[in-house]
Amino acid sequence: MPDLSLQTAMVSYGHTKPLIDGTVHSDRINLVHVPVSPIPTAFRRMVRGLEYDVSEMAMSTYLCALAHHKQITAFPAFVLRRFEHDEIYYNTKSGIESPADLIGRKVGLRSYTFTPGVWARGILHDAYGVNSRDVTWVLYGDEHVSEYKAPDNVIPALPDSDMVADLLSGKIDAAIRPGKVNSSDIKPLIPNADEAAQDYFLQTGIYPISHAMVVKNELLKRHPWIADELYSMFKSGKERYLKYLDTANDLDSEDQAISRMKQIIGPDPLPYGIESNRKSLQAFMDFNVQQGIIPESFKWEDIFTPV
Template sequence: MITLTAAIGRYPHTAALLDGAVTDPEVALDCAPFPNITRAFAPMVREGRFEVSEMAIATWLQAWAYGKPLVPLPCVLAARLQEGSLLCRADSPIRGPADLAGRRIGVRSYSQTTGLWLRGILQDSFGVAPESVHWVTFEDPHVAECQDPGFATRAPAGRDMLAMLEAGELDAIIAGADAPPADWLRPVFPDAAAAGQEFIRCHGFTPINHLLVIRADRAAHAQAVLRLLDAAGQAPQRGRLGMMPALAFAASHAVRQGLIPRAPTAGEIWAGLPPDIS
């Protein structure tokens, strides 16, 4: 048996794996503790610190664009509707997504995957092009070689995104999965839940935030890693074919938004994955 170092977040479908309740005769995973799994992404793409890692789609796309030897596995670890993460002040004059053109929107990082999805939705459904918004960021991309486009600027050092929104220095923010409960905040989408369901109706999938990657030098063990994940619980989605619509949407919009120079083909996405993994 081989033991692979890993960084995987805790979800109902990964808890048994993290707790050591499932095993495989070929491989074991030594999972590093990450209360916030996004903090594993930069060391993974910059240093190859782990042999298996959870990773945001936008991070993997940029890692692929710069030749990082990371092979995505056909297993979704986190997927969710995005509309409820776009917030403004309750007293804001913004009445819907179409009002965001020309506004200042704060986002942790321009390459944050929730931002990728929401910019795609804003462009496709409301005609708000990425470059028509002034994006204010607070962190670098996980992939060190990447640079934000010219219409994204960095907030002054030490500033807090939520405080800037409250002070009126931002018009809206993308809060990610940890939207704070506050009575002075409201979603930009008048009915975020209905907007999310409309996205699913139009596109046929729930947006994927995080998948699983394995270092190319360990790809021979990909099937065993997937067996462990399958034994731990039912992932939000499994399989190359079912994931491709979401991956294609994310990749095409990543190009449009200046995150990557071109979209990978299906063959390039799964390159390095053993052929018996579907």
């Protein structure tokens, strides 16, 4: 039995499940899985109270946390990523006909710093010429990093407001991830979003990263070898999963989605490490600075543990 047990909060994805069920294990570390649902609750607890030893973490929350001197460090196991062109919905009665029509409009979202919103705003800027400063962003929740102060064009929704209800009524013109909406008046802003996302990837090489893994700095100082051991475990879990995708005949819907990504991304649809993700990481860093999530860029090598 390993001497070091680490309280670990993460989702049981196909590639992390082997770490949770013990199929992938270490002689030096015992990962004690702490179920947290929904997983953003863990991000909040980690950046506010360091409640876990190891935690899954949204990328923009991580950058924002570092800007406010939170004592965590990531290792580059990117456990969740997806194309983000399908995140934005609009009310067809608003007069919006294209992404460029968001300029001067009100767009709802859960929080300004949440990662899908950062990616969506970055894509709007890069591909459609919509500067985030030219949109009023209406928040229906708060930020994980409580010290964060949003730009002046970010405003709170009225107390007890509901994003879907406000979208349907026209109080906001569009929304990022509004949730389920049963109305023909609400449609995706970017038509043929899957095709548009694939084209964006082929043109830019950017494959949006959503979540990485972080460790408390206190543990890294006491046990500097932890990062290498954890990264090795996560790589082993992913390698087992990729072999399973190649051989199994009973893939569920999530497995099928990852398997389809291989046709676009290549043999490894879940690349780990800094170098193989540099274009995506740099784009994301730039988006966070442009949007006022962080005041200035970090060097990725400075904010990921060397592995």
